[in-house]
Amino acid sequence: MTPAKVSRGAGDSGTSVLEWQIASKVDEIDAIVAAVCAACAVAGFPDKVCRLNVPVSLTEALANAIEQGNGNDPTRVVRVLARIDLVGLCVEVTDEGAGFDTQAVRARCHEQSWVDREDGRGVFLMHALMDNVETWCDVGHTVRLTLRWP
Amino acid sequence: MTPAKVSRGAGDSGTSVLEWQIASKVDEIDAIVAAVCAACAVAGFPDKVCRLNVPVSLTEALANAIEQGNGNDPTRVVRVLARIDLVGLCVEVTDEGAGFDTQAVRARCHEQSWVDREDGRGVFLMHALMDNVETWCDVGHTVRLTLRWP
Amino acid sequence: MAFTFERTDDLLSIAVDGQLVVGNRQEFKQLVLDQVEQGARRVLIDFTDTGYIDSSGLGALVSLGKRIREHGGELRLAGLNEDLRTLFELTRLDTLFRLHDSSDDAREGF
Amino acid sequence: MAFTFERTDDLLSIAVDGQLVVGNRQEFKQLVLDQVEQGARRVLIDFTDTGYIDSSGLGALVSLGKRIREHGGELRLAGLNEDLRTLFELTRLDTLFRLHDSSDDAREGF
Ligand SMILES: Nc1ncnc2c1ncn2[C@@H]1O[C@H](COP(=O)(O)OP(=O)(O)O)[C@@H](O)[C@H]1O
Numbered sequence: 155m156t157p158a159k160v161s162r163g164a165g166d167s168g169t170s171v172l173e174w175q176i177a178s179k180v181d182e183i184d185a186i187v188a189a190v191c192a193a194c195a196v197a198g199f200p201d202k203v204c205r206l207n208v209p210v211s212l213t214e215a216l217a218n219a220i221e222q223g224n225g226n227d228p229t230r231v232v233r234v235l236a237r238i239d240l241v242g243l244c245v246e247v248t249d250e251g252a253g254f255d256t257q258a259v260r261a262r263c264h265e266q267s268w269v270d271r272e273d274g275r276g277v278f279l280m281h282a283l284m285d286n287v288e289t290w291c292d293v294g295h296t297v298r299l300t301l302r303w304p
Numbered sequence: 305m306t307p308a309k310v311s312r313g314a315g316d317s318g319t320s321v322l323e324w325q326i327a328s329k330v331d332e333i334d335a336i337v338a339a340v341c342a343a344c345a346v347a348g349f350p351d352k353v354c355r356l357n358v359p360v361s362l363t364e365a366l367a368n369a370i371e372q373g374n375g376n377d378p379t380r381v382v383r384v385l386a387r388i389d390l391v392g393l394c395v396e397v398t399d400e401g402a403g404f405d406t407q408a409v410r411a412r413c414h415e416q417s418w419v420d421r422e423d424g425r426g427v428f429l430m431h432a433l434m435d436n437v438e439t440w441c442d443v444g445h446t447v448r449l450t451l452r453w454p
Numbered sequence: 455m456a457f458t459f460e461r462t463d464d465l466l467s468i469a470v471d472g473q474l475v476v477g478n479r480q481e482f483k484q485l486v487l488d489q490v491e492q493g494a495r496r497v498l499i500d501f502t503d504t505g506y507i508d509s510s511g512l513g514a515l516v517s518l519g520k521r522i523r524e525h526g527g528e529l530r531l532a533g534l535n536e537d538l539r540t541l542f543e544l545t546r547l548d549t550l551f552r553l554h555d556s557s558d559d560a561r562e563g564f
Numbered sequence: 565m566a567f568t569f570e571r572t573d574d575l576l577s578i579a580v581d582g583q584l585v586v587g588n589r590q591e592f593k594q595l596v597l598d599q600v601e602q603g604a605r606r607v608l609i610d611f612t613d614t615g616y617i618d619s620s621g622l623g624a625l626v627s628l629g630k631r632i633r634e635h636g637g638e639l640r641l642a643g644l645n646e647d648l649r650t651l652f653e654l655t656r657l658d659t660l661f662r663l664h665d666s667s668d669d670a671r672e673g674f
């Protein structure tokens with residue numbers, strides 16, 4: 155799936171914006187992730203960022219939006235807005251859910267049993283791999299991942 | 305799927321290269337196409353090119369490589385190399401097949417019955433939507449699509 | 455990629471959300487043919503939310519048009535943006551199908 | 565994305581080509597568990613050709629490790645590049661699994 159919308163400012167100071175709307179199916183994740191990674195590579199982010207930080211944290215955000223936020227209901231939509239500008243990369247993932255208590259989730263990873271669990275590493279990894287992770291509820295629930303130029 | 309390899313030269317004259325290897329399954333097409341389109345958008349190609357010329361012609365090349373070149377055999381590999389530089393976009397799609405008579409295929413679209421056919425528009429569309437389409441056989445069969453900066 | 459459809463008497467309206475390409479044209483064709491088997495005769499495909507169509511998708515439309523005509527029905531296409539119109543013109547398929555600006559236009563006199 | 569596996573006696577070697585993520589971890593888990601049901605006890609996963617792993621993929625490894633131990637077997641991981649090692653370190657999973665440089669290394673004394 156190509157970006158639903160693409161825009162780019164003129165000249166070298168141009169801001170690139172990519173936008174998608176997907177049905178809540180995990181099969182849709184890979185194409186979006188591949189596209190944002192390719193965009194980051196072409197924009198000049200370092201290889202490791204394009205191969206690790208961006209794909210893993212974006213996969214987490216999309217998987218949570220699809221599975222937790224929208225309950226895997228394919229009629230519910232996830233919106234993705236990726237922006238590359240002079241500051242860096244900013245990706246917003248919006249689902250139709252009511253959000254969650256991020257503090258409680260982050261606190262869990264200090265528990266002894268955390269290492270042995272099968273789930274519960276997604277939010278942790280987003281924070282570990284991005285400079286900034288913000289969440290809020292407005293029309294739906296949004297996670298914003300930010301990564302500044304190195 | 306993120307690019308298997310990504311490299312970018314230093315500075316504004318940088319050349320971006322994206323590389324993938326995929327199994328011969330049509331499900332793999334979308335992620336590659338989305339990635340190359342996003343790369344073109346960020347590099348500054350016009351919207352119409354990113355939304356029509358690039359996705360359609362690359363989908364044709366990949367579909368032919370998977371279905372015709374590799375006979376939908378998932379153990380056979382298709383290699384994709386996309387390069388954006390000062391000249392423009394260049395994408396090479398390589399399958400494990402023996403190629404085909406491109407002249408004969410192109411001649412067909414002048415036949416009266418062409419409009420009514422269900423198949424046979426792929427090679428035609430690649431030529432119509434790209435500046436240049438080249439094919440050759442070396443280690444496998446390669447199609448190279450080229451689009452210059454407008 | 456998703457198809458949403460609505461059936462009223464012998465009128466089938468389908469919207470293509472995303473692409474119509476080699477990866478989903480079979481599913482799309484089957485969906486329409488099943489409806490034709492079940493009596494749909496006026497078939498209206500809405501491309502307002504469609505990104506792009508490849509040669510497989512175009513081929514599916516050609517073959518559906520034929521099958522629907524064989525059943526005494528008619529296929530109308532609507533809502534194609536400029537990009538999609540370019541595709542139909544390049545392949546001369548604009549001579550095979552009438553392209554309507556919107557679903558409402560296509561429904562007139564259908 | 566593809567998994568290739570080889571079975572010799574109670575040794576199962578699997579290579580992960582592409583990603584191990586939410587979209588394919590179920591298929592991967594089932595493949596390994598089926599082999600464990602059929603007697604595999606030494607399980608070696610080779611990540612030489614793996615792009616990245618998400619939290620679902622890591623979770624699948626944790627759960628497989630547990631199941632294999634319950635059957636009296638052992639799970640070894642090999643061929644992780646620097647990126648993947650970073651992931652295991654961040655999540656402290658390098659304390660749960662021994663990470664071998666290559667499949668050959670992992671096979672020693674297995
Ligand atoms: N988009 C979301 N909408 C609602 N709840 C969420 C969302 N993302 C995460 N959560 C909540 O946070 C918890 C932890 O998420 P995460 O760290 O990704 O681990 P996992 O998804 O494996 O449980 C989830 O179990 C869920 O309760």
Ligand SMILES: Nc1ncnc2c1ncn2[C@@H]1O[C@H](COP(=O)(O)OP(=O)(O)O)[C@@H](O)[C@H]1O
Nearest residue numbers: 368369372373401403404409423424425426427
């Ligand atoms: N990569 C390829 N390897 C072998 N043959 C090919 C390849 N690409 C195209 N062809 C041949 O060219 C013909 C026309 O291709 P195309 O114009 O894409 O239409 P279609 O694929 O719908 O038949 C194919 O039917 C096939 O015989």
